[in-house]
Amino acid sequence: MLTLEENEMLTRVGPGTPAGELLRRYWHPVAIAAELPEDNPVKFVRILCEDLVLFQTKKGEVGLLHDRCSHRGASLSYGRVEERGIACAYHGWLYDIQGNCLETPAEPAESNFCRTVKHKAYPVQKLAGLYWAYFGPQPAPAIPKYDVWARTDGWHWLRALPQLDCNWLQAMENSVDTAHLHILHQELVTDGFKVESTTRGTIDNLTKFEVEEFDRGILKRRFFKDGKVEEHPLLFPTVLRQANRTQIRVPIDDTHTWIVYVHFVPDSAEPRANKDDVPVDYRKPFKNPLGVRHPFTKFRLDEVDAQDFMAWETQGPILDRTRERLAASDRGVVMYRDMLRREIKKVEQGLDPMNVFRDPNHAIIDTKMDESLHVGKAGSVTYHVPPKQ
Ligand code: FES
Ligand SMILES: [Fe+2]
Known part of the structure; x- marks a missing residue:
């Protein structure tokens, strides 16, 4: 549970706000390049x-x-x-x-x-x-060379999601919420598990799950009954790398968020030069009517991202965290909030927060994408499928 003041501090993103100033230390996607035609x-x-x-x-x-x-x-x-x-x-x-x-x-x-x-x-x-x-003070840092963004031994494609009509932190907290995958997405992400109780979903396919801080953010790790271990990182502050993609959350304002996925398909021994023609998969709307919030709209639930949007938007335009009841399985959420507070303090002290890269020629950062694809859990295989043209 947070106080009202803490909730304000962690969610608001305008100029001069604590989280807004933190997020201004990073590069953010602002548009799909193809949306600026001649x-x-x-x-x-x-x-x-x-x-x-x-x-x-x-x-x-x-x-x-x-x-x-x-x-x-x-x-x-x-x-x-x-x-x-x-x-x-x-x-x-x-x-x-x-x-x-x-x-x-x-x-x-x-x-x-x-x-x-x-x-x-x-x-x-x-x-x-x-x-x-x-959007921050000069000199601007470099865009981090995360493998999914910077590798050249394959090709990129983008998935553009409809506008999310709620605060960005709801989406980011979900990135460190391992449990929800096994309940909310139980019909769509089974990993071969047979659901016997819709209350429990596929959670009994795990023996345990962990979250751990590392030098780029937070690692989530799931231990499956068949012995496989799947992990994927939240890359601080607004990126989740899962399978061969990064889900990037961009705060539009305090109550709207843009989400875009960058996928990388490693399929070439040679570097590919042409990066200009990147296919884009625009998802159809997740709710009807658009532009209004629960309870004046209805979400479809036949897609993983639509299910997530339902959960995040129905939490409210900005979740009132003074009324939540956190449990042990929310430790990733607590860890992420602690990390935000700590990095906000660094900015207030005039220091660079984590994942600010000053050397534009820094080495590619291995987020263990290949290992994730090898494990093949959580629908990884389907994420290889490029968009229909
Ligand atoms: S030139 Fe007058 S408002 Fe822009
Ligand atoms: Fe989800």
Whole structure:
């Protein structure tokens, strides 16, 4: 159980909030790269409670600016893109990808007024079919070279989930909640176990499960009756690596979250160069109607991710953790909250929190993906299947 103050501290992500400042020390995916096509290279995105516009200039540079124009606040998402940047549709103030204002067409040319304007801009990188952005203080660190993202001996594909209409921490706590898999997903992830009690699901297929802190986050380990041991890591702060994929949780704001999966299929002895054409599997909606929360919508439960969304959203827009009743099987949840508090403190002391990589040439980080695929539990095999084209 948390106090109201602790719950606020761990869940809120706007600028200046403790968790928001922690999360601003990391790169986050902000869009699927294919969603910025040449004929319509402007996309509104909200990330960490900030309204932003992602755009590609006619020169091919990609920028991420605050959405509301520095002049009088019109949305730049309706701006016109040209060689040098994006021009606000209202009075044409033109911004480059660094947020420099290059033109203010209604002002006298000799005034050089535009030079006094600096618009908020964030750095963007492309990796594994996604645009990523960094919202923290300079210098920006490197995007971690986790094996699933950085290996080149195979190919990537993405799975884009519908918007999750609740706070990001509910999804992250689920990442260290081993027990739920065996109850919530009992019809869909059986690992060959025959369910005799729907209350117990497949939990009796385990002899025990553990969570353990390691230098990149938290390892979950499950011991099956057939002697197999399956483990997969939460990579602090917002990534779960399971089988050949990473599930990345991106807080849109305090009560909405974007989730995207990056899959890596190792199938080639030689490095593959072409990373631009990354297939995307867009999941169909998990609930009907969209955009409203329980109890005014109904979830389908015929897919693992839909079942998770049901559990997370029905906890509320921001789970009230002053009323929870934690048990021994929630030790992963407690461990993750402790880790968040500890890393928030580091940021407050001016230190880098864990998994901030300063060397862009650091070695690929082995998250033991190959070992997970070898064990083949928890539906690992199905995760090899690429999306239908
Ligand atoms: S509001 Fe953007 S140029 Fe005036
Ligand atoms: Fe789940």
